[in-house]
Amino acid sequence: MFSLAAGAAAETPANAEPAAVDPPVAILTPRTPEVLQSLRTGIRVWLFAVVDEQGANPIELSEVDAAVAALVSDEKPVVFGTDAPRLAERLDLRFVVSTEIAYDQGDVTVWVRTFETRAGMPVKLGKAEGLLKDLGSLLVQATRPHFSTLRASTPPDLAILPGLGELASYGQAWERLAVGDLSVAWQRLRGKKSAAADWLRERILAASRAPGVSVAQRSRLASVRGVTDRDWLKVRHGLVEGDDPELLVAGADNAIARRDPERALELYEKAQAIDPDNAAARRGRARMEAEIGDHEAARRSYERILQADPEDVEAHEALAVNHTAGAGPGTAPPEGRIGPHAALRGGPRQA
Numbered sequence: 001m002f003s004l005a006a007g008a009a010a011e012t013p014a015n016a017e018p019a020a021v022d023p024p025v026a027i028l029t030p031r032t033p034e035v036l037q038s039l040r041t042g043i044r045v046w047l048f049a050v051v052d053e054q055g056a057n058p059i060e061l062s063e064v065d066a067a068v069a070a071l072v073s074d075e076k077p078v079v080f081g082t083d084a085p086r087l088a089e090r091l092d093l094r095f096v097v098s099t100e101i102a103y104d105q106g107d108v109t110v111w112v113r114t115f116e117t118r119a120g121m122p123v124k125l126g127k128a129e130g131l132l133k134d135l136g137s138l139l140v141q142a143t144r145p146h147f148s149t150l151r152a153s154t155p156p157d158l159a160i161l162p163g164l165g166e167l168a169s170y171g172q173a174w175e176r177l178a179v180g181d182l183s184v185a186w187q188r189l190r191g192k193k194s195a196a197a198d199w200l201r202e203r204i205l206a207a208s209r210a211p212g213v214s215v216a217q218r219s220r221l222a223s224v225r226g227v228t229d230r231d232w233l234k235v236r237h238g239l240v241e242g243d244d245p246e247l248l249v250a251g252a253d254n255a256i257a258r259r260d261p262e263r264a265l266e267l268y269e270k271a272q273a274i275d276p277d278n279a280a281a282r283r284g285r286a287r288m289e290a291e292i293g294d295h296e297a298a299r300r301s302y303e304r305i306l307q308a309d310p311e312d313v314e315a316h317e318a319l320a321v322n323h324t325a326g327a328g329p330g331t332a333p334p335e336g337r338i339g340p341h342a343a344l345r346g347g348p349r350q351a
Contacts, residue, residue, distance in 0.1 A: 023094030024057050025150055026064045026087060028079065030099035038313060039135075039164070042171030043099060046162050047143065049199035051097075056150040059093060062178075067091050081115035081122065088117035095123075095150060099142075101135075108132050112142040114149050124149045136161035166192055168313070173200050182208055183220035183253065184280070216246035220280075223253040245271040249280045252288075261291040282308075286318065 030043045044061065051058050067090040068079045079087065081098035088094075096115040101108055108131070114124040126142035140161060162170075169188045176185035177200070185204050189197045207213065208221050215231045216238075222229035229235070235254065238247030252267035265288035271281035286301035298318075305315040 023151065024059050024092055025051065025095045025097060026059050026067075026091060026093050027051070027061065027097045028064070028068070028081070028099070030101060031078070031080075032101045033103045035103055036101060039167045039171065041174055042162075042167035042169065043101075043139065045170045045174045045200065046139070046167060046196045047097065047099065049196035050143070051147075051150060052199065053195045054147055056147070059091060061174075063091065081113050082120050084115040084117040085120045093117055097146065097150075099139075103132065106132050108135060108138065110135070110138045110142045112139075112146060114146050133164065136163055136167070162194065162196065166194065166197075170196050170200060172313075173204075177204055177207060180207070180213075180217065181280075182213075182217050183224045186221060186224050214246060216244075216250040219250040220253045223250070223257040226257065229254065239267070242270065243274065245275040245278050245281060248274070249278065249284065252281075252284055256284075256288075261288045264288050265292065277308075279305075279308075283314070286315075290318065290321075 027044060027048050030040050032040055048058050048061060064087075067087055070090060071079050071083065071086055081096050084096040087096060094117055096117060098113045098115065100111045100113075107129070109129045110127065112126040113122045115121065116123045124146050126145045128138035128141035130138050169192060173185045173188040176182075176188060182204050186201070189200055204221070208218055215234045219229050219231040219235045222231070231250075232254065235247050235250045238244045239251045242248070248267045248271035252264040252271070255261075255264035255267060265285060268281050268285040268288060271278055272285060275281065282301065282305055286298050286305065289295075289298035289301055302315045302319045305312055306319075309315070
């Protein structure tokens, strides 16, 4: 992962006191029931971004994950806050922040605990209870007491609370960024205005400047951002050759930016013909089929995506929308096509 927080250390005069360094903090993956699994990464990214923005010193999530992976075993598959001393042996840290969420028929309880690494004991606890639809507000309430312990200033304004959709988007963006899918990571943040979204966008841009990033990835990112594509000539040459599926996908993304869905569909189909397992081509093809009104073709494409990845939330939601668009208003989506995390949609609680 790419750290944007690091900067050059200022020179300190010989007779000056060394600058105080904020104690390093490790933020663990939240513990939640399966029904909230799709929010775990987003909650963690949101917490990291808020803590980082307020002047604390969180350790890179990838570094924490590597240290946690080194500690787990078949007998002890999860690392908790009480494992802070063991985690501190692998990371130079002072605190561990652990989040736990309980869910019961639409009600949630959020606990955020800060553990001191030397003793492995909690030194701060935040708790909030309420409805799942208010999870963003509950996270803020449970997190706020921890800022003084972590030597961060209390956020002056958290009026823009993260909604369920936003938290899911943060997690999806982070996961796509982790595998180098920069343009899709950027798309997941479309319309999001928050510290966490801005933090993620900075990470995506930093990743795009890293050595080894392909022409196709940079071009696709430029297309979704709506900025000048400095790699377009190389992509256009690839379209003439027509044998590189990644460049074909980049050309299709450019066609979308130019509002030419027919051309985009043509290029996605060519890319998929060369590489049937190309996920970007599969997704793009399905989107363009829906865009031009071929809902039956889009349905088949999205179902093929789900055959490859049954947990694909985007495909589940697209199938529901596509079904309604193709069948007319007032028609319910077919059973089993509303996604694997229906509870996140805030439906009525069962009696």
